[in-house]
Amino acid sequence: MGVEICVEGLTKSFGHQVIWQDVSLTLPAGEVSVMLGPSGTGKSVFLKTLVGLLKPDRGSVKIAGRDITRLREHELYEVRKLFGVLFQDGALFGSMNLYDNIAFPLREHTRKSESEIRRIVLEKMEMVGLIGSEAKLPGEISGGMRKRAGLARALVLDPEIILFDEPDSGLDPVRVAYLNQLIVDLNAQIDATFLIVTHDIASARQVPDNIGLLFRRELVMFGPREELLTSDEPVVRQFLNGRMQGPIGMAEEKDAAQVEQELAALSGSETAQAPGSRALTPRLLPGPGITRPPRWEAIARREAELRRRKAVADV
Amino acid sequence: MRLSPTGALRQSGNLFAMALDVVRTMPRRPFQAREFIQQAWFVASVTILPTALVSIPFGAVIALQIGSLTRQLGAQSFSGAASVLAVLREASPIVTALLIAGAGGTAICADLGARKIREEIDAMQVLGIDPIHRLVVPRVLASMVVAVLLNGLVSVVGVAGGYFFNVVLQNGTPGAYLASFTTLAQLSDLWAAEIKALVFGAIAAIVASYKGLTAKGGPKGVGDAVNQSVVITFMLLFVTNFVMTAVYFQVVPQRG
Numbered sequence: 001m002g003v004e005i006c007v008e009g010l011t012k013s014f015g016h017q018v019i020w021q022d023v024s025l026t027l028p029a030g031e032v033s034v035m036l037g038p039s040g041t042g043k044s045v046f047l048k049t050l051v052g053l054l055k056p057d058r059g060s061v062k063i064a065g066r067d068i069t070r071l072r073e074h075e076l077y078e079v080r081k082l083f084g085v086l087f088q089d090g091a092l093f094g095s096m097n098l099y100d101n102i103a104f105p106l107r108e109h110t111r112k113s114e115s116e117i118r119r120i121v122l123e124k125m126e127m128v129g130l131i132g133s134e135a136k137l138p139g140e141i142s143g144g145m146r147k148r149a150g151l152a153r154a155l156v157l158d159p160e161i162i163l164f165d166e167p168d169s170g171l172d173p174v175r176v177a178y179l180n181q182l183i184v185d186l187n188a189q190i191d192a193t194f195l196i197v198t199h200d201i202a203s204a205r206q207v208p209d210n211i212g213l214l215f216r217r218e219l220v221m222f223g224p225r226e227e228l229l230t231s232d233e234p235v236v237r238q239f240l241n242g243r244m245q246g247p248i249g250m251a252e253e254k255d256a257a258q259v260e261q262e263l264a265a266l267s268g269s270e271t272a273q274a275p276g277s278r279a280l281t282p283r284l285l286p287g288p289g290i291t292r293p294p295r296w297e298a299i300a301r302r303e304a305e306l307r308r309r310k311a312v313a314d315v
Numbered sequence: 316m317r318l319s320p321t322g323a324l325r326q327s328g329n330l331f332a333m334a335l336d337v338v339r340t341m342p343r344r345p346f347q348a349r350e351f352i353q354q355a356w357f358v359a360s361v362t363i364l365p366t367a368l369v370s371i372p373f374g375a376v377i378a379l380q381i382g383s384l385t386r387q388l389g390a391q392s393f394s395g396a397a398s399v400l401a402v403l404r405e406a407s408p409i410v411t412a413l414l415i416a417g418a419g420g421t422a423i424c425a426d427l428g429a430r431k432i433r434e435e436i437d438a439m440q441v442l443g444i445d446p447i448h449r450l451v452v453p454r455v456l457a458s459m460v461v462a463v464l465l466n467g468l469v470s471v472v473g474v475a476g477g478y479f480f481n482v483v484l485q486n487g488t489p490g491a492y493l494a495s496f497t498t499l500a501q502l503s504d505l506w507a508a509e510i511k512a513l514v515f516g517a518i519a520a521i522v523a524s525y526k527g528l529t530a531k532g533g534p535k536g537v538g539d540a541v542n543q544s545v546v547i548t549f550m551l552l553f554v555t556n557f558v559m560t561a562v563y564f565q566v567v568p569q570r571g
Binding site: 077078085088104108 | 429434435437439441442445449
C-alpha cells in the first residue's frame, strides 16, 4: 500500500523571487495525482521539494508521519528509499549500460545475489518494454526509451511513492498514450502513490484520481478529477481547455479588465462551439492483462455507469 | 548573475563545508574501492606523461640558474646541494599540484558537472545514495595518492635533469655535484614535500568536485565551473604552499 504525502503551507523562493507560497495539499495513499501548471510555475521545484532535494522556506512535507523538511541528511537518505522518481530526461548514469543502470539501486541498497538482481531487473525491463536493450548505453537510445529505462530504475526498489517529472515532454502522442497506459497499469499492479507533474492536458484528463493546478505563485485548486474538470474557476477552465482567453497570458498574468472582456466574449460562443470542454473525459483503465485491485474495480464500475448514462442522455 | 557582498563568503563557506563533509564521510563503509581504483588510474593516466615532460625542463631551469649563481658567488661546490634542495622542497610539489589541478581536477570537475546538469546527481540522491560518499571521497583519495606518487616522480626526474644539465652542459664536476647532495637537503625535506603534495591533491580534488557538483545553467555552466575550479585551486595552492613552507621552517631545524 502506498504512503500518504501531506504538504502544509509550503513556500519556496529563490532570492527575492517567490516560486509558490502557502501550498497545502494531501496526496492520498495509493492514488494517482497530477500537478498541472503553465511552464515556469515551479512544478519541478515542487517535485524536488517533496523528495528533499530543495529545502522550502516555510511549511512541512509529511511522509509516513515524518516531516522531511526537518530531517537530517542521513535520515533523509533513509526516507528517500520510499521514493521512485522519474526525471525529465530519465537521468540515467551515462557511463553505465541500461542493465547496470537499472540494477544500480539494488546493488547499492540490497544484499541480493546477482542472479536475483538479474531476475528483478529483467522483470522491470519487460514491464516497460525494454527487453533486448540491456547492453545499450543511455547515449545510444531515444528519449522515449531513456524515460522508460528511468522508470524501470525508479521501480526496482518497489517504491511506495512514484513521482514523474513531465513524463510526456518530448514524446510523440502515441508514446505518450502508451506511457499513460503504463502508468495506470503500474498503479493497479503496485498500489503506490503517484504524482505526475505535467502540462499535458490530455493526460491530466484521462489518468489521475486528483488534479492540482499551480498558477500565479500559488496552488489554485487541488481536488478529485471530476471536480476540476467541471470547475468554473477561470484559471482551471482556461488551462484544461488549452485556450488563450483567460487569466493566463503568454509571458505573465493578464490584467483583470482584459480577462473579463475576453471571458465575456467567449461565453457567447463557447456553448455552441465547444460542447466537450466541460464534459468528463472517460478515464483510462488498466489494460486487459492486469488483475485489478478493489480500488480499480470500483473506478471501472463508475466509469461504466457514467458511460451508460451518457449513452442514454445522447439518445 | 547578481553580485552581492556575501556571495564570496557564502561560496567559501560552502566549499569548506563540503571539505568537512568529505572528511566526515571518509571512514564510512562500504569503501568505494572500485571507484577509487578507476579514478586513481584515470588521474594517473592523464598526469604522468605531462608531469614527466614538465619536470625535465623545470629541473634544467633550476640547474641553469643555480649553476650560474653559484659560479658568481664562488660556491660551485654547493651547486648540487642547492639544486636538489630547490627541486625537492618547492619545485616538485608545485609542479605536481599544477598538473593534478590542471589535468586531473579539470577532468573531475567536467565529469561531475556534466552529471549534475543531466540530473544524474539528483537521481543518485533520490535513490538514497550520497554523492559525497559515492563519488567525491574516492576522487579526493585517488587524487591524494596520485599526487604523492607523482611528487616522487617529479623529484627523481627533476634531480636527474638538474644533474644532466649541470654536469653535461655546464661542465660541472660529477663527483662534487653528487657529494654535495646531502649537505643541505635532509630526509625531512622529502617528507615535507610529500605532505605538501598530499594536501595539494586533496585541495585540487575537493575544489573540482565542489565546482562540478554546484554547476548549473547547462553545458556553458560546466565550462564555467571547470574554468573557476582551476583558478580557485591555483590560488588556494599557492597560499597553502606559503603557509606550509613557513610552518616547515619553524618546526624543522635546518642544516648548516
